Amino acid sequence: METFNTFADRMKNIGVMNYLKISLQHVLYLLHHGMFEDANRNLSHAETWRYGEKSASQEVLINLIQAYKGLLQYYTWSKNKMELSRLDKEDYAYNTAFQNMLNHSGKMSVNLCTLIQTPGVWDPFVKSYVEMLEFYGDRDKAREVLTNYAYDEKFPSNPNAHIYLYNFLKREKAPREKLISVLKILYQIVPSHKLMLEFHRLLRKSEKEDHRKLALEVLFGVLDFAGCTKNITAWKYLAKYLRQTLMENHLAWVQEEWNSRKNWWPGFHFSFFWAKTNWKEDKALACEKALVAGILLGKGCRYFRYISKQDDQVIKKKIKRIKKSVKKYSIANPGL
Numbered sequence: 054m055e056t057f058n059t060f061a062d063r064m065k066n067i068g069v070m071n072y073l074k075i076s077l078q079h080v081l082y083l084l085h086h087g088m089f090e091d092a093n094r095n096l097s098h099a100e101t102w103r104y105g106e107k108s109a110s111q112e113v114l115i116n117l118i119q120a121y122k123g124l125l126q127y128y129t130w131s132k133n134k135m136e137l138s139r140l141d142k143e144d145y146a147y148n149t150a151f152q153n154m155l156n157h158s159g160k161m162s163v164n165l166c167t168l169i170q171t172p173g174v175w176d177p178f179v180k181s182y183v184e185m186l187e188f189y190g191d192r193d194k195a196r197e198v199l200t201n202y203a204y205d206e207k208f209p210s211n212p213n214a215h216i217y218l219y220n221f222l223k224r225e226k227a228p229r230e231k232l233i234s235v236l237k238i239l240y241q242i243v244p245s246h247k248l249m250l251e252f253h254r255l256l257r258k259s260e261k262e263d264h265r266k267l268a269l270e271v272l273f274g275v276l277d278f279a280g281c282t283k284n285i286t287a288w289k290y291l292a293k294y295l296r297q298t299l300m301e302n303h304l305a306w307v308q309e310e311w312n313s314r315k316n317w318w319p320g321f322h323f324s325f326f327w328a329k330t331n332w333k334e335d336k337a338l339a340c341e342k343a344l345v346a347g348i349l350l351g352k353g354c355r356y357f358r359y360i361s362k363q364d365d366q367v368i369k370k371k372i373k374r375i376k377k378s379v380k381k382y383s384i385a386n387p388g389l
Contacts, residue, residue, distance in 0.1 A: 351385030
């Protein structure tokens with residue numbers, strides 16, 4: 054294995070930017086192969102190596118190098134944290150492990166702080182820093198870091214920033230309105246994210262009518278995506294919420310969502326092919342979809358007709374309830 058001194062000597066002639074970039078690539082290689090001590094040594098050399106005046110771009114690379122040092126310190130801190138959880142607080146070894154954690158956390162803070170204040174996508178660095186802050190009870194600082202990472206306009210749009218903030222606020226048992234405001238932005242960025250079903254649950258419990266209307270929009274939005282077509286939870290929620298929405302006389306909400314989808318959802322979700330496939334693979338899913346298909350397209354819909362004609366003793370009562378619901382709530386014009 055090439056030592057850093059030889060590596061550094063070879064790099065000095067290629068220019069400071071390339072030197073820093075290649076140093077970082079070399080470190081990533083070492084990390085990938087589990088050579089943490091070598092990586093840390095390389096990072097320390099790269100961090101202190103100077104040639105001429107620093108440019109802004111060099112500054113970012115140096116901050117990144119320092120942040121990777123912070124990640125390595127997080128790795129050690131995390132191991133100490135695990136060790137601490139197995140020790141008795143009265144044990145001398147507990148105090149030693151706790152002191153080791155404190156030593157690493159101080160260095161980690163210094164190395165991570167500068168980078169995460171620089172516009173960019175720094176997910177692993179932010180997560181590590183916030184975990185440390187929460188462990189030591191500095192929740193105000195953790196909230197500040199996550200809020201800046203999510204909302205600072207100088208940073209690029211990043212779904213994970215909003216996910217981290219949302220999960221933190223959930224741990225803090227933040228008010229529903231606050232949780233909704235965070236997930237609303239995530240919805241605009243990634244409407245098919247798995248947290249959208251949680252978003253729907255928050256919205257449908259809200260007393261605000263615009264939130265309850267959005268709850269319906271969110272479910273349709275999730276099911277617009279091919280990766281969600283077999284998500285039984287989404288279909289259950291939609292089947293239930295369609296009935297609730299229509300019972301509360303909000304036909305216009307349903308029509309607004311359906312009008313933009315009526316030309317492509319039938320083939321996308323409710324074809325004869327999907328009826329046969331879903332019934333064969335997952336009868337519970339097929340039943341939820343049949344109810345939604347019947348409400349939106351009427352009892353003449355191929356999907357609904359196929360499922361409703363199945364002679365299955367186990368779910369016979371369920372199919373009977375589906376037929377009654379379709380008869381009562383279908384928004385389709387009679388005869389279509």
